[in-house]
Amino acid sequence: MSKKDSQIYPVYLLYGPEDYLIEEEIQGILSCTLSEKERGFNFHHFDGEEHSAQEIVQTAQTLPMFSKYRFVLVSEADDMNKEKVEGVMEYIKKPSLSTCLVLYGQAIGPWKGYRKEIEKVGKVIEYPRLKGRTLVSWTKNRMKEKGKTLSGEAADFLVEVVGDHLYDLDSALEKAFLSVGEKQTIEISDTEEITSEVRISTVFDLTDAIGHQGLEKALGILGKAMELGAISFKKEEELSRKDPVPLLLGMMAKQYWSMLVIKQMSSYQGDIGALARELGTSPWNIKKLTDQGKNFSEASLREGIVKCHQTDLAVKRSRGPKDLLMEKLVIDLCRPMNPPSLPFRKGG
DSSP, X not given: OOTTOOOOOSEEEEESSOHHHHHHHXXXXXXXXXXXXXXXXXXXXXXXXXXXXXXXXXXXXXXXXXXXXXXXXXXXXXXXXXXXXXXXXXXXXXXXXXXXXEEEESSOGGGGGGHHXXXXXXXXXXXXXXXXXXXXXXHHHHHHHHXXXXXXXXXXXXXXXXXXXXXXXXXXXXXXXXHTTTOSEEOHHHHTTTTOSOOHHHHHHHHHHHHTTOHHHHHHHHHHHHHTTSOOOSTTOOOOOOOOHHHHHHHHHHHHHHHHHHHXXXXXXXXXXXXXHHHTSXXXXXXXXXXXXXXXXXXXXXXXXXXXXXXXXXXHTTOXXXXXXXXXXXXXXXXXXXXXXXXXXXXX
């Protein structure tokens, strides 16, 4: 939402897997609603799963202090139970015009049946994962916003190598922007160095597949990551790449270590920002790591860290072809000695 769009709705429901765009929209609405000085008294963040409907509604009904609006943000809105949703819906039917209530989650979930009612007073926006030419267009437009032009070939290349996670793409675009200096048009040659690393989302996808013991999927992701060692992008041209194995192993070990730390601190009630800094990641990443860690026992996470280091030593000591050593690692991790205990499920 831009400053030009001056209309502030009393209710927003934002949902979908594209967290980057949802976060961007929330920041846009917030900047149009409250100044930095006004946020101290008038900005409130609730977790839909943890907080009650009563807490959310009471805050939304409270008049703002020294400001035109009060801003109430509810994350994990798709994890709210039926009772909470109904409680908040009673407020939404007749919302305070001095409050901007923003609900967001990965899916529309329990709000699906209330969409039309919400749209009578506010906005419901879905943010699906960007794909294909839409993703390429977003990449080019994002660079244009930064003040430079990204060539079509460079945009295609970045999407192919970096993938469809917008946080990763934006990070790559920022590196490209800074690396070219005064040059106004960024070509494919300008992006080679910054995309030589294996992207973090690949490691997330790989460890997620391992956590679900999806061997075939995990090997497929590994194969794609290994291909980053020499990607043929243009016809009759092969781009020279760095060996991805050391970086991939290091990132996998760090991923396992981060999940282990978070699991061991499951009762941690402190500052998420401090925990994010300790782990060398961003706050939005903490939840992803927490959710992914549920697929592993502490013993299997320790086992994963050890096996990553053992494979790293085997690679450095040339104890076999790298691709076979990496495949063996993934196979071993998909069949852990200490798997997580499975939750009890009703039914067959």
